[in-house]
Each structure stands twice: as C-alpha cells, then as structure tokens.
C-alpha cells in the first residue's frame with residue numbers, strides 16, 4: 341500500500357490507499373496559512389498521522405499539488421493558488437519522512453485516479469474535467485497520461501472559449517473555459533444577467549447563499565433568471581467539451597466537481613449542445629459521463645503514481 345496526498349487550496353488530505361484503489365485510512369487538516377513552511381508542516385502531520393493508522397509501512401508517497409510541477413524533482417515551479425515560486429516540495433518531504441516521494445499536479449493525479457479506478461477504467465482515451473472553483477483536468481491518450489514538455493499538458497481550463505466577450509480569468513486571459521464553465525462561471529453568468537431580470541432575487545436576495553448549486557436548483561425549478569444563466573453556462577461548457585473532442589476524441593469525458601453533482605440534469609442539457617458543435621469526430625463517439633470517485637480521485641491517483649513510480653499512466 342501507498343500514501344496518496346491531495347493538497348488543496350484550503351485543506352490537505354492524506355490517505356492510505358490499497359493496491360486496488362480503496363482508501364483504507366484518511367487524515368485531513370484545514371490549512372490556515374498558505375505559505376510554504378506551514379503547509380509542509382500540515383502535510384507532514386497528516387502523512388505521519390495516517391501512516392500511524394495503517395497496518396503496514398507504506399512503500400512510497402504520492403502528492404498532488406496545485407500548480408506546475410517539475411516531475412524530476414517534485415519542486416513546484418509556480419502555484420498561483422499558494423503564491424509559490426520554485427519551492428522544493430518533494431525534497432522537503434523526502435528529507436522529513438525518509439520515503440520515496442512523487443509530486444505531480446493535483447488535477448493530473450485526479451485524472452490518473454479516475455482513469456485507473458473510476459469512470460475511465462478500461463478506456464484507452466479518456467479526459468477528466470473537474471468543475472469546481474476552477475476547472476482542473478487531464479488527458480489520457482492511448483493509455484498514457486499526457487504530461488507535456490513543460491508538464492503543462494491537460495490545462496484544459498485555460499483554453500479560451502469566449503476570447504472577446506468572456507469573463508476575465510484568474511490567469512489574466514479573457515474567456516478561458518475555467519472562467520466561463522467552472523462552478524464560479526455559473527455564478528458569474530447569473531450575476532451578469534441580473535440587469536435583464538431586475539425583479540429576480542436569485543443574486544440580490546441571498547448573496548450569502550449564492551452558489552452554483554442554488555442557481556442550478558432554481559433552474560431546475562423553472563426560475564427564469566436561473567434558467568438563462570444555466571443556458572449560457574451550458575453553452576460555454578459545451579463549447580469547451582466540443583473542443584476537447586476535436587483535440588482528443590476520447591471514449592469518455594468524465595465531469596467531476598460540484599456542478600457535476602447535477603448529474604442527469606447537467607447531461608440532459610449539455611450533451612445535445614455538444615453534439616451540435618461536434619463536426620468532424622463521429623457524433624456520439626465520445627460519451628460524456630459523471631465522474632465516480634468524487635473528491636477522493638486526487639488522493640487515489642497520487643497513491644497510484646507512488647505505486648507505479650511516476651505519473652506516466654501506461655497501464656502495466
């Protein structure tokens with residue numbers, strides 16, 4: 341068994357993962373301070389805690405971290421979420437724990453987990469897209485996870501779907517897929533449409549409750565403002581998905597994250613729109629499905645990376 345660690349923007353999870361992808365033990369901690377040393381301390385705490393709970397000594401540790409990671413050293417080259425530049429994440433954990441440590445981007449780890457044990461199981465060509473605060477993703481092509489020459493492959497969230505009339509993305513570009521089609525994107529569409537629905541209380545009436553889920557539920561209930569936002573949102577989501585199909589034509593695109601919990605309602609809206617935008621790949625040759633591992637995909641994928649000795653997902 342191995343340890344999988346999922347480092348998020350607000351908390352860290354360490355899990356003991358068996359070789360069949362089952363989480364046997366877990367330890368979690370909220371992150372108060374996002375500077376490097378306190379985050380390393382929190383990671384050491386949850387890893388040592390979960391090793392203490394497990395039956396055997398782990399053979400290796402895999403870590404999924406936001407940002408661009410140097411796969412050779414496990415250093416984080418940059419991570420906008422944490423404000424880190426060139427921090428030796430892998431080296432510090434190796435030194436502290438005395439075990440092999442592999443580090444990779446969190447979304448690539450989640451893709452590896454979902455491909456090996458979740459919705460992508462058994463497919464040679466697979467894409468995971470996690471629709472949360474942002475959009476994380478990863479591409480498996482002919483059985484191998486795409487990493488890219490600078491470990492930047494799979495950054496699907498930052499291809500532009502509305503380059504001239506979209507929202508400004510956290511990365512600085514306009515109309516990135518992430519800005520338009522993440523959970524935050526749905527909220528932005530609702531806010532942008534407020535002027536067209538002056539009597540709507542969707543945004544103005546309950547700002548503390550405004551989340552992608554409340555907008556989607558209101559849309560399901562027939563609220564005009566929410567339906568208009570949902571319609572624009574799914575237009576942009578479909579654009580991005582059709583682009584992914586044009587580039588990769590995977591067997592399955594799995595949608596994870598908060599918005600994807602809409603399940604059939606989401607698929608019922610978006611699949612016909614994707615079909616309409618799919619022009620060269622045979623329509624229906626890519627199935628769009630909901631991811632099954634949920635928030636555990638990252639830790640399970642990180643442990644899978646540790647077990648294989650690296651991120652490359654060629655099925656052994």
Ligand SMILES: [Zn+2]
Pocket residue numbers: 497498499509510511512513516518519
């Ligand atoms: Zn962007």
